[in-house]
Amino acid sequence: MFTPTPIPAGLERVGLIATDVDHTLFTEAGELPDGIDARLDQLRELGVTFAIASGRQLGTLRQVFPQYVDNSVLISDNGGSIAECGSIVYQAELPISEVRELVALTRRFGGIGIILTPKVAYVEARHAEECEEFFHRFYLDIEWVDDLMAVDDVADKYTIYYPNHDAKRALDEQWAPELTGRYELALGDVMWVDVAPKGVSKGSALERLGELCGIDVADMLAFGDTFNDAQMLATVGFGFMMANSSPGMERYGRYVAPSNEDFGVVQVMDEVIAAKRNQLRS
Template sequence: MPHDIRLIAVDMDGTLLDGEGNVPAPLWELLPRLAERGVAFVPASGRQLATLQRSFGEAAGEMTFIAENGAYVVSAGVEVSSDTIDLEVVERVVGHLRGLGERGYDLGVVLCGKRSAYIERSDAAFRRQAETYYAALEVVDDVLAADDEVLKIAIYDFAVAEESVARALDEVAETHRVVVSGRHWVDIMNLDVDKGAALRRLQTALEVTPAQTAAFGDYLNDLEMLDAADWSYAMREAHPEVVARARYRAPSNLDHGVLTTIDELFPDA
């Protein structure tokens, strides 16, 4: 089957990463082979840019990343696009989340800036979750005092987020994008921010079409990204809405499904 794929956008958790949360070792041999063919391999994640760069080590310097669910796109260390939240909105949303905490919701809030991420809650259980996704992380007395441009507000819900805090954000969702990005995570961004919008901007910058784009995802924050790629893949354990939206299926991340599918798309890579 002839292909002309030039861009591969890949979610991280539940998609590319293995069961221990690591980049699968065979990827390091695949990346230069894709580059030789003129194919851009682009991690697209709710994770922070610094965390993505840490995951890809020495290879990160020349890579393109869609970070913070599309709010921040950087290529070879240079910003391609960003979409920051107005301070007034940040103050209103953080105030609402603090109120939910007072009402019994067990939440941890991460203010995601360009330079770093910021948290007020410092107990070990929450810090362990935050440190997994935010390599640049500061514990502060008041996240609203952080001197940074805010790309996203992330919420860790110790309950199931889709059934808990996500349902308490209807008013926020009237003006901003509220997306369940994992079993326990919800992200709040500007209304026009998502991985798909970021991927489309990147397609324009690289002069790549949707027909030349493959995308892999497993959760609700991947839906728009899959829509932007003709070669859209849902992982085997993907959320039912993702399975319904994607055109194709990929094996489990536990079986290196992204890599085996790329091998099928590029048998001579």
């Protein structure tokens, strides 16, 4: 567990707040902090855009956060898709030939491959019995197919699931040596290896949003806890890793927020609200 840092100066500049979901905004019981919606209303009144930034697919985020669909930004698939106020404004593309190469590597390395689009997750039917209930926590619409090699939909991310929680070993020993430099690779907790097109990450999604909304990344604040959040925290001016973050995240988070169990996201939001109100009064 990391020790929270003092609140930095300059929070009155913040024009966008982005947060990861699991182990960051959500408690370990999968619950939102009390009072989060009231804080978001206050932030919007103060001109601050709110963004959810997750490795989950867009359809799942819309289901989990229906109250945010029409007034916030949803960054899904680790930056593979961006929806602003309900409309998709960006979607990355993995060419079918590259997806099939990744499927072939999965069969060589092990793990369970998942082809992701903003709406559908494609998984081979032979894994349904062991994975269906668990996968529906992350993917709203799953299409069980006989062979991933036959899928010809436009993907924005490819994920490999490791039920034995050895994703870091697989990333370090297999995927990174094979693919570094060609794709963006990210570790999602202990069970996921994510493969995205080169240049696609939560950090690049915030850069794209900044161009669309006219907000400098130096005036953005972000929360995250693990390595698929690393580029996002490194990109923004106010990058807060959570106190419960994975070891090694201190290389990317400039500041440390209280843990998800202590509602650290809300605590820092309150500081932003106070700073912006003080600026209006001065």
